[in-house]
Amino acid sequence: MSVLELRHVEKRFGEHPVLRDVSLTLEAHRVACLIGASGSGKSTLLRCANLLEPIDAGDVLLHGQSLSDPRVDPNLVRREIAMVFQSFNLFPHLSVLDNVLLGPRYALGRDRAEAESEARTLLARIGLESRAGDYPDRLSGGQQQRVAIVRSLAMRPSVLLLDEVTSALDPTLVGEVLDLLRDLATAGTTMLIATHEMAFARDVASEVLFLEEGVIVERGTPAQIFDDPQEPATRAFLRRTE
Amino acid sequence: MTDSSEGTGPDPARLYLPRRKVAFAGRRGTAVSAVSSVAVIALLVSVFFWAPGGANVRATFFSFHDMWVAFRGDPSKGLLSVGSGLITNIWMFLLSEVLVLAIGLLIAVARVSRSPVLAPFRVLATLYTDVFRGIPILLVVYIIGFGLPALSLGAISSQSPAVYGVTALTISYSAYVAEVYRAGINSVPHGQILAARSLGLTYAATMRRVVLPQAVRTVIPPLLNDFISMQKDTALVSTLGAIEATRAAQIYSSTVFNFSSYVVAALLFLVLTVPLTRYTDHLIARDRSRRLAGAS
Known part of the structure; x- marks a missing residue:
């Protein structure tokens, strides 16, 4: 069964349509990459997927269950659909460790000691265990973004949404974040990734979706999209990114 | 043999400050500024001595004898101590401060909430801040201090003037402080809220764990400014007959016809407010250095 599914999703900001008839299915342990120009609707799609933005039509399903059911609690949904942002959005008043612990403690209500040992293990995995007591502004952009990813993982989500997580980074720091995402993909983490890093998308994606003006123009395996795009719009976009 | 570049390069002195300005750059500059400060202050003080009414002002405002007696009080002449009057100001201030911090926060949280359940509270909170920021505090003091006793409502109408003073100050300042908190809440970047909500935190948990801690840190300086104002505004309670520093000073001056008691009261208020500012x-400095140093 699919982990996350969007069915004919429509989203408008006022009169302006941002997503038009968007459908996609993400199976467990798969990675889907959304590519497209800035403003094509990638971020909005991710926000709709974890209910940060309400949708105007269509449906979002988690493990086959419709999330438009009024009985569904968005807070419970978001515990399973984690999100990482372009600008990290770490909490500046909390130490690295407390950033990672916030979700497990105050959303999941877990015991501090138990959650802490798990958080430290996660931080050790990205080589930042020694920085657990530091505040985010002492970390480099790449380190901050890796902490933000770990903060999401601490929720043990079913799916991870990543919104252009390397776009705000210094070029020299992009690699460490992408390496972490590669590791996660290898470990079987289900991910939906909006990205401008085409080489990375080609490496990790099981499916690539090209978005233009809120419409999924073309989708396929990385080989199909990058080596043999069928739509003129896709070809034009890929030419521009080279 | 000299360095060849020295001979061929342009004259290094073309990059120098004019000689006149060099004098101000180093230790001599410090001395110059110290001398000029002293000179300005001396000039201002000398006005007191040269002005035609200078001697008069010194005797009626800065008489050390009167200042001392006003500070101590003299029960045999019915003079109350400005010093012990200040104790009343201090506890009125401390009590109001605690109440204002709590009530202001509640009002601010009600004002920023989007929940339809809280809609009536939002309207009330908006009305409250509009009304009490618009009424002079002195009038609120009168309305509470003379209005509540007139109600003849048992315990509510039989409190001391100081208690009514605390009530009035709390009512007025909660409105100001609520707006300070609200500015702080609105200054927290939206991405912080998105990040907390995407972790599955409820609106309330997001407020408590993410938004308010950051908002409060931001607004500590303006909050403290309001508290310094409030410390001074405890003097308004003298109009209800509460015996605090200003009232004691007033009694002294109208008995002895010397205004030095007011100067004592002013100095005592400074003793209260300056440490708070420091x-x-x-x-702020500690919070900043702690975050920059990365201690836990």
Whole structure:
């Protein structure tokens, strides 16, 4: 069964349509990459997927269950659909460790000691265990973004949404974040990734979706999209990114 | 043989400050500024001595004898101590401060909430801040201090003037402080809220764990400014007959016809407010250095 599914999703900001008839299915342990120009609707799609933005039509399903059911609690949904942002959005008043612990403690209500040992293990995995007591502004952009990813993982989500997580980074720091995402993909983490890093998308994606003006123009395996795009719009976009 | 570049390069002196300005750059500059400060202050003080009414002002405002008697009080002449009057100001202030911090926060949280359940509270909170920021505090003091006793409502109408003073100050300042908190809440970047909500935190948990801690840190300086104002505004309670520093000073001056008691009261208020200001700066500096140093 699919982990996350969007069915004919429509989203408008006022009169302006941002997503038009968007459908996609993400199976467990798969990675889907959304590519497209800035403003094509990638971020909005991710926000709709974890209910940060309400949708105007269509449906979002988690493990086959419709999330438009009024009985569904968005807070419970978001515990399973984690999100990482372009600008990290770490909490500046909390130490690295407390950033990672916030979700497990105050959303999941877990015991501090138990959650802490798990958080430290996660931080050790990205080589930042020694920085657990530091505040985010002492970390480099790449380190901050890796902490933000770990903060999401601490929720043990079913799916991870990543919104252009390397776009705000210094070029020299992009690699460490992408390496972490590669590791996660290898470990079987289900991910939906909006990205401008085409080489990375080609490496990790099981499916690539090209978005233009809120419409999924073309989708396929990385080989199909990058080596043999069928739509003129896709070809034009890929030419521009080279 | 000299360095060849020295001979061929342009004259190094073309990059120098004019000789006149060099004097101000180093230790001599410090001396110059110290001398000029002293000179300005001396000039201002000398006005007191040269002005035609200078001697008069010195005797009626700065008489050390009167200042001392006003500070101590003299029960045999019915003179109350400005010093012990200040104790009343202090506890009125401390009590109001605690109440204002709590009530202001509640009002601010009600004002920023989007929940339809809280809609009536939002309207009430908006009305409250509009009304009480618009009424002079002195009038609120009168309305509470003379209005509540007139109600003849048992315990509510039989409190001391100081208690009515605390009530009035709390009512007025909660409105100001609520707006300070609200500015702080609105200054927290939206991405912080998105990040907390995407972790599955409820609106309330997001407020408590993410938004308010950051908002409060931001607004500590303006909050403390309001508290310094409030410390001074405890003097308004003298109009209800509460015996605090200003009232004691007033009694002294109208009995002895010397205004030095007011200067004593002013100095005592400074003794209260200056440490608070210093302490605020210290807190801000500590918070900042702690975050920059990366201690836990």
